[in-house]
Amino acid sequence: MCETCGCSIPDHNHPTPADEHTVEVLTGLMDANDHAAGHNREHFNRTGTLVINLMSSPGSGKTQLLERTAQAMKDRVTMAVIEGDLETENDARRLREQGIRAHQIATGSACHLDAHLVHKALHDFPLEIDGQTTDILFIENVGNLVCPAAFDLGQHVNVVLLSTTEGDDKPAKYPVMFRAADLVVISKADLLPYMDGFKVERAEQSLRGLGVETPTLNTAAGREPDIGAWIAWLEQQLESHRQHHGQAASAA
Amino acid sequence: MHELSVCEALLSQVRATAGTNHATSVGRITVRLGPLSGVEPDLLSQAFSIARNGPLTSDASLHIETQPIRIRCRECGNENEALANRLLCAACNGFRVDLISGDELLLAQVELRGVARPPNSPTERKENSDHV
Incomplete structure (x- = not known):
């Protein structure tokens, strides 16, 4: 079909008008977001804060894992959480009840957080208060395995939760999200004996199919919590982050 | 459906290009998209038909080159x-x-109308480089 007049003659071509030109641009569509994310990351590096973007489907236990993490670590590590949900302050309230600072972003109908939303939140939610900085900031993204993967927030690490009440083939179904993960947490692992459909080995195999070496670890954050591997991973991330950024600061 | 956000980012880049070159309107917009970008071509096209309504782009068309x-x-x-x-x-x-x-998400080309001489891109870029 002719693209100019819409007729069906296959070779019909109109001469290009003299005032019509095609310009090569070659810029990334996410450039504006990525630029803002870069600013956020610089800010996080200045305050010496390790920032972890937590993503998963709704209901896989992100908030509960953070509640347990607060109980385990808040006495030795200063933690804060930025919560992304379409509506309500519920999750931020749950975390404040654990004695840590939490800020809720209500995204309205938006299915993901972006770097601008996080930037705006940081104006109302400073990471340094009275000379005391935040060691770890968790950004709990909107529960969604599709959209959040496309938006850099300025985080240092992406963690994706896969709960045992979901299918163990989720990585194959949502490759973009799981490829973005630096760690996959298999949550609700205490339910494994009851979940015939979920096998940790199959979840790992599904993840390997994406051509990534991403590590996995199991957590249970319910009545009988077992989050030792997660806490150990966090400690190690914090240590290597401090080393890396400590050196960067002294070199500058 | 984050394609509408992506589409708005696309159109703001297109309008900036058109503005820099003093174009009166925009024709064909070419985007390179990989399956691992997290953006669905069909959803982006649908979002485009809504989002293009605005200055300079109301007659624009979207051409998506899917990358392997x-x-x-x-x-x-x-x-x-x-x-x-x-x-x-x-x-x-x-x-x-x-x-x-396979993870490309690039604005490749914009056709500008009402431009008297060959236009310049608004962004600094290296010659012959399509790697971002």
Whole structure:
């Protein structure tokens, strides 16, 4: 079909008008977001804060894992959480009840957080208060395995939760999200004996199919919590982050 | 459906390009999209038909060039095309691979109307470089 007049003659071509030109641009569509994310990351590096973007489907236990993490670590590590949900302050309230600072972003109908939303939140939610900085900031993204993967927030690490009440083939179904993960947490692992459909080995195999070496670890954050591997991973991330950024600061 | 956000970012880049070159309107917009970008071509097209209504772009059309997923094996060096959820080396079945293409999300070309002389791109870019 002719693209100019819409007729069906296959070779019909109109001469290009003299005032019509095609310009090569070659810029990334996410450039504006990525630029803002870069600013956020610089800010996080200045305050010496390790920032972890937590993503998963709704209901896989992100908030509960953070509640347990607060109980385990808040006495030795200063933690804060930025919560992304379409509506309500519920999750931020749950975390404040654990004695840590939490800020809720209500995204309205938006299915993901972006770097601008996080930037705006940081104006109302400073990471340094009275000379005391935040060691770890968790950004709990909107529960969604599709959209959040496309938006850099300025985080240092992406963690994706896969709960045992979901299918163990989720990585194959949502490759973009799981490829973005630096760690996959298999949550609700205490339910494994009851979940015939979920096998940790199959979840790992599904993840390997994406051509990534991403590590996995199991957590249970319910009545009988077992989050030792997660806490150990966090400690190690914090240590290597401090080393890396400590050196960067002294070199500058 | 984050394609509307992506589309708004696309259109603001297109309008900036048109503005810099004093164009009166925009024709065909070409985008390069890989399956691992997380953006669905059909949804982007739908979002575009809504979002284009505005200054300079109300008559614009969107042309999407879908890029193949290609990987290179870190173990044996083999290169092959792959599916989004099966990024394994076709030669040795290894999963230690690098993505060569397939995650693109690029504004490639904009057709500008009402421009008297050949236009300039608003962004600084290296000659002949399509790698971002």
